[in-house]
Amino acid sequence: MTSELLAKRWAGVMMDSYGTPPLALASGQGVRVTDVEGNSYLDFVAGIAVSALGHAHPAIVSAVSNQVATLAHTSNLLIHEPGIRLAERLQSLVGDPSARVFFTNDGAEANECAIKLSRLYGRSVDPTGGRLRLVATGNGFHGRTMGALSITGNPAKREPFEPLPGPVTFVEYGDVPALRAAVDETVAALFLEPTQGEGGVVPAPQGYLRAAREICDAAGALLVVDEVQSGIGRTGQWFASIAAGVVPDILTLAKGLAGGLPMGACIGFGKAGELFTPGAHGSTFGGNPVCCAAALAVLDTIEADGLLENVRRCGAVLEAGLRGLDSPLIRQVRGSGLWYGVALTSACAPAIERAARERGLLVNPVRPDVLRLAPPLIVTEPEIDEALRALRAAFETVHTEQAAALT
Numbered sequence: 363m364t365s366e367l368l369a370k371r372w373a374g375v376m377m378d379s380y381g382t383p384p385l386a387l388a389s390g391q392g393v394r395v396t397d398v399e400g401n402s403y404l405d406f407v408a409g410i411a412v413s414a415l416g417h418a419h420p421a422i423v424s425a426v427s428n429q430v431a432t433l434a435h436t437s438n439l440l441i442h443e444p445g446i447r448l449a450e451r452l453q454s455l456v457g458d459p460s461a462r463v464f465f466t467n468d469g470a471e472a473n474e475c476a477i478k479l480s481r482l483y484g485r486s487v488d489p490t491g492g493r494l495r496l497v498a499t500g501n502g503f504h505g506r507t508m509g510a511l512s513i514t515g516n517p518a519k520r521e522p523f524e525p526l527p528g529p530v531t532f533v534e535y536g537d538v539p540a541l542r543a544a545v546d547e548t549v550a551a552l553f554l555e556p557t558q559g560e561g562g563v564v565p566a567p568q569g570y571l572r573a574a575r576e577i578c579d580a581a582g583a584l585l586v587v588d589e590v591q592s593g594i595g596r597t598g599q600w601f602a603s604i605a606a607g608v609v610p611d612i613l614t615l616a617k618g619l620a621g622g623l624p625m626g627a628c629i630g631f632g633k634a635g636e637l638f639t640p641g642a643h644g645s646t647f648g649g650n651p652v653c654c655a656a657a658l659a660v661l662d663t664i665e666a667d668g669l670l671e672n673v674r675r676c677g678a679v680l681e682a683g684l685r686g687l688d689s690p691l692i693r694q695v696r697g698s699g700l701w702y703g704v705a706l707t708s709a710c711a712p713a714i715e716r717a718a719r720e721r722g723l724l725v726n727p728v729r730p731d732v733l734r735l736a737p738p739l740i741v742t743e744p745e746i747d748e749a750l751r752a753l754r755a756a757f758e759t760v761h762t763e764q765a766a767a768l769t
């Protein structure tokens with residue numbers, strides 16, 4: 363079996379929404395994955411910031427195996443304890459007993475839930491429909507379903523599917539005066555990410571989240587913080603917003619939450635957690651016991667193994683190493699925790715990705731001119747050193763190729 367052969371079969375049966383990926387994986391262990399030809403790679407993508415505990419972590423293997431052998435599915439017509447335990451755990455982690463949880467299967471669904479809550483909130487404040495507008499940020503990303511897409515600030519992704527639900531107003535990310543001008547009494551909710559992940563790992567300027575909180579309070583609008591990518595330890599904190607002193611009205615999560623099983627959550631605080639009444643929203647699989655068991659294993663392991671501290675310590679090593687690469691192809695290194703964007707001077711991210719892969723390192727060209735690194739939270743300093751060596755060589759190769767192409 364080869365990646366090339368599987369790529370041919372893939373192209374013969376799959377819709378082309380992803381393009382054909384370059385590599386077929388067979389297995390993973392810790393921070394390493396192995397392709398179908400037996401080559402090993404350090405995985406600094408982690409399934410797009412998902413595999414928080416790396417691959418085949420014994421805590422997840424055991425929790426999922428036990429749960430699937432005990433009770434795999436109930437639907438939401440019946441209660442199961444893993445779901446309650448996980449919601450209790452999240453309520454305690456966000457530090458607010460008013461928090462109420464709706465479980466979903468992914469990040470887009472968590473945001474759909476937040477959009478529906480925003481609608482209900484707007485209607486509850488103004489039954490004539492004068493408060494239904496959403497405000498979101500340019501370059502922001504919230505998912506591919508029609509609602510989540512409607513607040514995604516990337517016209518190329520949105521336009522082919524218009525008309526989308528609305529009204530939605532986009533403001534430039536990080537621009538506080540623009541936020542103040544846009545969020546008025548016609549606005550039900552403001553949606554933003556603490557750091558724009560798909561936008562190229564762009565952190566909010568200092569004070570931006572606090573300003574957003576104040577502006578929403580003044581206008582009577584909900585603040586929805588999308589922590590689908592930033593949440594559950596990625597930045598070295600459980601939640602980037604709460605660590606910055608900002609408690610949103612609605613917090614959305616997914617990605618790292620269940621360490622690789624499909625799971626998301628929409629958490630409403632105070633009145634925002636009380637808007638759904640029976641029949642208002644639902645999901646057959648959302649909050650499935652197996653995914654809840656996996657998520658509990660993730661949260662337990664992050665706590666028991668001190669992984670937030672590991673993210674901060676290893677993140678500092680990774681950041682220093684990226685800055686130390688000192689390649690003429692690098693324009694900026696930005697990010698926090700174990701989550702970095704390396705902004706490049708040209709659209710050479712795909713070339714760097716390929717050169718790194720050829721040296722046994724997986725990274726993600728999140729944009730043509732930005733490389734994203736998001737290794738598992740369990741990564742060690744020797745693994746980071748190894749990744750940095752491969753990355754340095756990849757940058758040197760691509761730089762040499764570019765120089766040769768110019769002569």
Ligand code: PLP
Pocket residue numbers: 468469470471473503504505506555559560588589590591592616617
């Ligand atoms: N929100 C953010 C901030 C994301 O980064 C993503 C995915 O990258 C989503 C929402 C959508 O999540 P999903 O792909 O699980 O639907």
